[in-house]
Amino acid sequence: MVFQGQKLEKGWLVVGVESADTPMVNWVMRERQDCVDDVKALARDLRESMRQRYANVPSYLEDLHNAFDLEELFTCLVGERNSSGKVILDEIKLEMKGKEMFAKFCKYCAALPHIRKAIQEEDLEFFEELSHVYHRQFKQAIKNHLWNCKQRERTRWFHWSVVFD
16 A cells, blocks of 8 residues: 555554655554554444434434334234135224324424425315324225235335336
């Protein structure tokens, strides 16, 4: 490896250049313990950074995550088909899953300036009071797709290439 025309030796760290006129380079030899200490500091700082980032997440983003948590929703869609072809699953559990958070999400959306403007000026029909209806429609669409579409379509729906179609 070369730095400004100078062959570098493993374990040495460039800590500065004296001036632009003088090609004098200051070096410091890195010991194994220096590397270990740096990794420990990185891990500590990364952990603290993630803790602070999570602590500063606005509550509405957490509500959004909870309102659209597909993993949780899919647990409610586990069931079976009876002999007549009807899907049997816990409809009450499905109905209640995420209902409160989805209502908070709809209330938040309805308060956004561009949504309020679209409701008033562009005939957007969005009512936070109907959040339970929107939520049911969202869940029923996923339920119908998972239980009523062909395997090939379901595989395609979850495949990454759908983004590029």
